[in-house]
Amino acid sequence: MAGPGRAMTTCLVLGAAGGGKSLLARRLRHIRRGGAPGGGHRDGPGGGVPSRPLSRDRSLTRGTAERRGGVRGAGRAAGHAAHGRQGPEGRELGRGPGKAPGPRCTQPSRLSPQVGTNLTDLRLPRTVTLRELGGCMGPIWHSYYGECSALMFVVDAADPTQVSSSCVQLLSVLSAAPLAALPVLILFNKIDLPCYMSVMEMKSLFRMQDIVSCATQPITILETSAYDGTGLAEVLQWLRATLGDPQ
Numbered sequence: 001m002a003g004p005g006r007a008m009t010t011c012l013v014l015g016a017a018g019g020g021k022s023l024l025a026r027r028l029r030h031i032r033r034g035g036a037p038g039g040g041h042r043d044g045p046g047g048g049v050p051s052r053p054l055s056r057d058r059s060l061t062r063g064t065a066e067r068r069g070g071v072r073g074a075g076r077a078a079g080h081a082a083h084g085r086q087g088p089e090g091r092e093l094g095r096g097p098g099k100a101p102g103p104r105c106t107q108p109s110r111l112s113p114q115v116g117t118n119l120t121d122l123r124l125p126r127t128v129t130l131r132e133l134g135g136c137m138g139p140i141w142h143s144y145y146g147e148c149s150a151l152m153f154v155v156d157a158a159d160p161t162q163v164s165s166s167c168v169q170l171l172s173v174l175s176a177a178p179l180a181a182l183p184v185l186i187l188f189n190k191i192d193l194p195c196y197m198s199v200m201e202m203k204s205l206f207r208m209q210d211i212v213s214c215a216t217q218p219i220t221i222l223e224t225s226a227y228d229g230t231g232l233a234e235v236l237q238w239l240r241a242t243l244g245d246p247q
């Protein structure tokens, strides 16, 4: 758990570019307050996940059009300019929304370098801040290690080409001294895509059993779709149990 002197309520969200960190943070912010965690179900009553289909989110729909245009970075910038900063429930710094999920089994388009950090406040009931760092900021992730009390690591489960680099990144994060005692949640995201790799496959590719047995951190693993909400109630439940209860 968090060591003395740490910011008690910040969770770092790390992972390779395009894994879905931004969308995940946005979706978590919109989960109904008090929604009951579900058991691996998708959007639905009592599931604690947004009931509005993501495709009807205007900003995301626009992001789709821009992404199809092949300018993902520009779409993000345009979305940010149009929407400004987030309301009281969340704030985003340096980057904006505007990206959309790819419903088909396509590889994410190559990203323009994104530099910045998103801050999203969740009330669980204590305010927990998700600090998402862009995948391209990997070389300076370590600058933020001293300011967090939990870690989420997002992996694109539908992109086999990212497995080895994500694995190296994960090992590097887990071996960082300032993170040695923090609770870690590994998310295999994008499981709505037809070509996603199951948690069993991902665990095997990552040699997760070895990683978990060598890690000093308590590690939890979940499958999610930031697109359709699968698993997000469990993510929220983990955050609440880890950081959200007033002490």
Ligand SMILES: Nc1nc2c(ncn2[C@@H]2O[C@H](COP(=O)(O)OP(=O)(O)OP(=O)(O)O)[C@@H](O)[C@H]2O)c(=O)[nH]1
Pocket: 015, 016, 017, 018, 019, 020, 021, 022, 023, 024, 067, 099, 100, 101, 102, 103, 104, 108, 111, 114, 133, 134, 135, 136, 154, 189, 190, 191, 192, 193, 224, 225, 226, 227, 228
């Ligand atoms: N189908 C599907 N698409 C997703 C999912 N999560 C994110 N995406 C899409 O994948 C693309 C990248 O998502 P982002 O949230 O920007 O990824 P990121 O990890 O924040 O990327 P960086 O900030 O560049 O590190 C966007 O087009 C998202 O809409 C998901 O669960 N399913």
